[in-house]
Amino acid sequence: xxxxxxxxxxxxxxxxGVLALLALGLNxxxxxIDVVWICYADIVMCGxxxxxxxxxxxxxxxxxxxxxxxxxxxGLGVLIHLLIxxxxxxSAPLNQLLATGGLxxxxxxxxxxxxxxxxxxxxxRLPVLEIATIYVSFARLIAFAVALTGAVALYxxxxxxxxxxxxxxxxxxxxxxxxxxxDQRRIYLVVSAIGGALAGLAAxxxxxxxxxxxxxxxxxxxxxxxxxxxxxxxxxxxxxxASFVISQIIAIGGYYASTELSYVLAFTFFIVLMLIRPRGLxxx
Amino acid sequence: xxxxxxxLFAGIAILIALPAVTPAYFLHLLIQILIWAFIYTAWAxxxxxxxxxxxxxxxxxxxxxxxxLLWNYWDVTPWLGIPLxxxxxxxxxxxxGYPCFRRRVVGHYFAxxxxxxxxxxxxxxIAARDVTGGSLGFTQKAxxxxxxxxxxxxxxxxxxxxxxxWLAGLLIWQRIDRGIGREAxxxxxxxEDAAAAVGIDVMREKMRxxxxxxxxxxxxxxxxxxxxxxxxxDTVSGIAVSLQIVFAAIAGGVYSLFGPSVGALLTLLLTExxxxxxxxxxxxxxxxIYGILLILCIIFMPQGIVGALQRIRLPRRSRAKPVAAQxxx
Numbered sequence: 248x249x250x251x252x253x254x255x256x257x258x259x260x261x262x263x264g265v266l267a268l269l270a271l272g273l274n275x276x277x278x279x280i281d282v283v284w285i286c287y288a289d290i291v292m293c294g295x296x297x298x299x300x301x302x303x304x305x306x307x308x309x310x311x312x313x314x315x316x317x318x319x320x321x322g323l324g325v326l327i328h329l330l331i332x333x334x335x336x337x338s339a340p341l342n343q344l345l346a347t348g349g350l351x352x353x354x355x356x357x358x359x360x361x362x363x364x365x366x367x368x369x370x371x372r373l374p375v376l377e378i379a380t381i382y383v384s385f386a387r388l389i390a391f392a393v394a395l396t397g398a399v400a401l402y403x404x405x406x407x408x409x410x411x412x413x414x415x416x417x418x419x420x421x422x423x424x425x426x427x428x429x430d431q432r433r434i435y436l437v438v439s440a441i442g443g444a445l446a447g448l449a450a451x452x453x454x455x456x457x458x459x460x461x462x463x464x465x466x467x468x469x470x471x472x473x474x475x476x477x478x479x480x481x482x483x484x485x486x487x488x489a490s491f492v493i494s495q496i497i498a499i500g501g502y503y504a505s506t507e508l509s510y511v512l513a514f515t516f517f518i519v520l521m522l523i524r525p526r527g528l529x530x531x
Numbered sequence: 532x533x534x535x536x537x538x539l540f541a542g543i544a545i546l547i548a549l550p551a552v553t554p555a556y557f558l559h560l561l562i563q564i565l566i567w568a569f570i571y572t573a574w575a576x577x578x579x580x581x582x583x584x585x586x587x588x589x590x591x592x593x594x595x596x597x598x599x600l601l602w603n604y605w606d607v608t609p610w611l612g613i614p615l616x617x618x619x620x621x622x623x624x625x626x627x628g629y630p631c632f633r634r635r636v637v638g639h640y641f642a643x644x645x646x647x648x649x650x651x652x653x654x655x656x657i658a659a660r661d662v663t664g665g666s667l668g669f670t671q672k673a674x675x676x677x678x679x680x681x682x683x684x685x686x687x688x689x690x691x692x693x694x695x696x697w698l699a700g701l702l703i704w705q706r707i708d709r710g711i712g713r714e715a716x717x718x719x720x721x722x723e724d725a726a727a728a729v730g731i732d733v734m735r736e737k738m739r740x741x742x743x744x745x746x747x748x749x750x751x752x753x754x755x756x757x758x759x760x761x762x763x764x765d766t767v768s769g770i771a772v773s774l775q776i777v778f779a780a781i782a783g784g785v786y787s788l789f790g791p792s793v794g795a796l797l798t799l800l801l802t803e804x805x806x807x808x809x810x811x812x813x814x815x816x817x818x819x820i821y822g823i824l825l826i827l828c829i830i831f832m833p834q835g836i837v838g839a840l841q842r843i844r845l846p847r848r849s850r851a852k853p854v855a856a857q858x859x860x
Contacts, residue, residue: 331830334830335829339833340638341638345781346829349822349826351822353826354822356819359815363814364814469650473647476644522634523634525634525636
């Protein structure tokens with residue numbers, strides 16, 4: 248096989264890890280709270296800015312900056328739930344979508360206002376590994392490993408802990424859980440915090456690979472929604488698999504054509520599949 | 532009735548006379564408001580029935596780019612280019628809309644599929660950078676004052692074109708609002724199966740309003756392109772402009788004739804006002820405030836500004852339907 252194609256495929260798998268992490272967060276929130284955070288990629292942007300400023304401007308060590316960013320974005324998730332989602336929890340689903348869409352506008356423009364439109368890089372250069380004449384970015388390898396670890400940790404959290412069980416119970420039947428003595432509002436806050444933390448974690452991984460700018464959310468936000476819908480909104484395993492399908496299309500398409508065309512291909516693939524299987528790839 | 536007529540004609544007369552007394556800058560603002568009001572009204576044709584499309588950026592992009600590309604590369608007059616762009620938009624709307632409606636892709640799913648559609652057009656425009664100039668944008672060949680090229684350096688002409696377009700958009704909106712199709716579409720958005728059971732041709736009604744909406748949006752995009760004479764993929768297609776359309780229409784109110792136009796007026800005045808007020812040092816300020824207003828609007832006035840005003844003024848039975856509640860959940 249062509250060595251560059253192999254490289255593209257491997258990079259695709261590595262990219263899929265980060266996308267899977269984001270899809271997990273979005274699916275968790277959708278599955279439990281039944282709301283799509285259309286601004287999800289933009290809270291990742293907030294996390295990336297936090298890392299940038301903490302690390303380069305305030306001189307904090309990188310792991311500490313990461314930890315603060317994850318905690319900060321988790322807090323942002325809770326705030327979003329309290330301020331924006333809670334008031335519209337009982338209105339039409341589309342109004343909820345639009346409320347978080349308003350937040351998307353707000354976050355992007357507020358970031359423009361505060362930081363300008365410059366591209367900023369934290370300036371950490373991780374080495375490129377050469378494995379049997381294939382070049383693999385170390386940053387991507389770390390991102391992939393951390394994303395997988397995060398996914399597995401989330402899985403065990405949901406399966407093995409009391410709160411996790413309560414979260415799954417709500418996702419199954421939100422009417423009954425109240426009778427089981429579960430405080431829905433508290434679970435919603437926990438889920439928003441976890442969703443935020445996953446976005447924060449993704450921000451750490453992305454900050455190592457990409458420059459941050461106010462509109463970075465627009466570049467991968469639509470891809471994450473696409474992945475979630477493709478896997479079936481709320482279906483975490485479906486979203487996980489769909490991340491790798493889409494990232495392969497993007498990687499291989501990028502190898503044969505250009506980056507933009509590979510995204511065009513991925514979006515077209517998504518539209519066609521939606522028309523064939525409207526409830527996602529893995530719907531029963 | 533007669534009083535309303537008098538008011539209507541007086542209003543139109545004032546609007547026609549306006550360019551004579553308005554400075555060029557305000558005329559420029561007015562033209563933009565009218566064109567966007569037309570586009571938002573076109574979106575509301577679908578949006579009011581619960582088909583919340585995030586894909587109108589796709590139609591807008593086609594409308595803007597097709598005539599411009601034809602003009603620059605083959606000297607095709609926009610008089611031919613615009614109808615071609617409308618055909619392209621309608622074909623796209625049918626190709627995506629028909630299976631969507633057939634397969635009952637509704638609510639979140641419909642919103643996200645159409646979002647992908649607008650991204651496809653955006654990224655295709657960027658990818659074809661050899662032809663379209665990509666993210667750097669695209670400028671039409673200028674030939675000065677020409678009916679053939681539909682180019683008028685004097686703003687008065689475009690003002691009248693935009694005014695005409697806007698009035699036509701309102702007329703179409705009203706025709707649908709008063710026609711039997713509206714009852715059918717409202718029934719469909721409440722309960723598709725029940726609507727089909729009483730003999731409504733669900734597919735036909737949905738396709739009709741989708742095609743009209745897509746075609747009008749393409750025309751709006753084309754006229755916008757002819758007016759500003761500079762196209763950029765990000766300003767006429769993709770997620771950003773699609774969201775802009777959805778929000779302005781909803782902020783103004785999708786259930787009333789002037790709702791989307793009020794949305795256009797307020798959002799443009801807000802953007803311009805803040806830009807003048809803050810200067811270019813604070814480029815994000817306008818949209819920051821805009822974003823906050825949107826969130827507040829959706830939480831506290833889901834039926835839009837005009838809807839909220841009507842709620843206060845009108846008796847209970849003729850109130851606008853609250854909230855875009857009619858998606859399939």
